[in-house]
Amino acid sequence: MAAPKRKTRGKAKKGAAEVAVVEQGEGGPNGVPKAETVDDKDKSGPDFKPKNKRGEANKYGLTRGYSPYPYRTVPTKEQCEEVHRILGETHGEVRQPEKVPAPSIEVAGCGEVPSVLDALLRTRISANTLMANSNKAIQQLAQIYGTAKHGVGKGSIAWNAVRLGSMDKLINAIRPAGTPKLKAGHIKQILDMVHEEQKARAHAHIEGEAVPGAQNEDAGQKAREVADVVEDYLSLEHMRAMTADEAINEFVKFPGIGVKTAACVLLFCLHIPCFAVDTHVQKMCKWLGWVPEKANEMDTFNHGEHMVPGHLKYALHQLFIAHGQDCFKCRKNTKPGSSGWSEAPDCPLEHLLDRNK
Template sequence: MERRITRAAAAREAALLAASTQPAEPQLSSTPQPSDTTKESKVKKQASASTNVSTRKRKSPQGNTAARNKRKKMVTVIPPDISELPHNLGSVLVPQNQGVSGASNVVVKEPTETKPLLKEEELDKLKDELQETVDKATETLNGTSETKTKKKKGHPYGLTPGISPFPDWHHPTPEECEEVNRLLSGVHGEANPPATVPEPSLTVTGCGEVPSVLDALIRTLLSGATTGANSAMAFQGLVSKFGILQEGIGKGSVNWDAVRRAPIKDVFEAMKSGGLADVKSKYLKQILDMVHKENMERRNALLNAKKEGTADLPGANNETEVEKQLEIERANENVLSLNHLHSLTKEEAMLELTKYPGIGPKTAACVILFCLQRPCFAVDTHIFRICKWLGWVPPEKKVTEITAFSHLEVHIPDHLKYSLHQLFIRHGKTCPRCRAITGETSEGWEEGCVIDHLVKRTGKRKGGEPPNTGRKSARKTKDRPNAQEAEDHKTQGEEPNEQEVTTRNNE
């Protein structure tokens, strides 16, 4: 029986035949395809892209018309050539060996050699600066308080050993120092350094004239910014409270380890009669804690050095084996000591001493001069005043006691440092014209001054007080030396309780 072909069947067969012969719709890839460099290849691509139209199967005879109408409305999609440059400039060069098919047929332009913009040293420096900036930013974001800033190396008080802070000021000359030393010696007697350091006194504090370096440091601390009588009472209070070592290596010295172990309240009560006990007792406790820790560290290092043969300690190379053994024995017996400073240079000793709380250049210089017996021109308020009047420091510059010390330490000959230090203090305390806050109406002014022709008094001490002040005013100013010294400290940017280098209290 012959099969009957209806319209619907014919339409379905035609639709199936069209679907089977229609090419698949191209898919755009995210990777760039190699481009032909000829114009003919571009035309072929556009012609093939225009025939890619999506179709849909017809499900019913009525859907055939709908499919034709939809095909009319569809927009022809031409995939863009992503390798094409704008303004007909050609195609982008594709590098070889990139895993793209056909890349071997593409001509690649070799890069031309260019000179670096920066030298290798400049580039390394730039990298370091960038890395430092990144590190700082990272620390800030992480909330860290520590910053990796480079600290300037130097003395904590700005001292410049061997170099004057005023290189253009050439006073005093050696001849000027000799003349002033001769004139003052004629009035106050010669001041020569002792051959040996005297034994420590239990009644007079002094300013470092004792054999023990730790004793010298603490005695000078107690004598600062107060009278000799007050500092002596503070020292006697410590002796009465904590006692003296009666035997062993530290015999005759205050039992500083007992002071270290005592509560701060007991230390304050022992020295409260000496003035500034609240501040000085705290300094004393902190110093003793630091010394004890350092003594233990030095002992351990010296014991290890006996096995290894070397000891990386300040001054250890200048100590004899006997001195090293004494250090070990003192530490074993808890006898606090700073006697190893004898083996340091003057500059090294200054650095070691000024690292302790409350110890400034004046106190350190005094210990170096009297206890270590090294030539060092310690500058206190009397010395500073007279040196300014003599023109030994530049008048037009802002000079402090610290900068004056650095300058005078360079210019004053070593053999005159002890003598001039003592003579200036004696003269500054006794001369009617060179004491603090004196004037023409001061008592004894008419007696004159042995260095009057060399000095130019300035400021409040110029000697031109109003005539109506009279002797009563002069007596008031005479009774206020400590107030004036504290005022001097304030003007120089130092704390009023900064240690004061004074003359020997037993003189």
């Protein structure tokens, strides 16, 4: 009697390359690597994605400076400009404000405030909820904790009061934004980390030691950091002296902060071109064929960062969102055959889209 065949586990078929695929979630990986086989003949194709080694120094699989798809040549600069032109004609021209607006205690926003710390925490509060809910949370934070009286965050939430207050008080304040225990835990940890980091940076400046971004700061900026510690003013303004890569790596060290949040802070607060990806951006990039059908949001971010011209990243982000909300045929809850599809106006990008992806 023949011996039963042994089952193999995690082994790619003969003649195929094994590629690690990890699903990402905001605030940290929410999956484990799983094997996906890619035929050898496709190793030079546009959908081929070599294994990207992840580790403590790169837990999200960032591919800064290159695309995860080494043989994918789209989108070209011309293709990006065409989509930008069409959507601009449809929804109106989008230009990034030269100056970040003053903070609001009525609207949470997604990072469009002057203070880097304020932008980071507002964006975390706004995650996975409706804007009306995050707005209510910001309003309650201002009512309960008061507002900052000086510094770049003047007029916004008094975040040091939040740091010094109780966890239960914060949970109740941000309850309207959803998952209040999780978000409150992240906020408290971030504030404590910022406080400790500021003290460490101030000491380094006094001692003349190197810290990230210090090489780009003048004596006045370093003195301001030291003064902030003395005055118990929480700040991440030193991030402005960092490169995009340095800033992203620093942001994602904080609990609950993933690449999506970091990208929004770079784009809206720091005014650093960054291809921030949300569900609308992800969907449009797939339909346009800019990324493969199986690309996740991390893949789209990495590829878009490399391929989309910097001067178009802000506008395309905003226009993709506006289009995903306003175009009947590109909304989340519609598809070919939906009620009203035949009567709805054609999408201005229809000739460029493949909705089967």
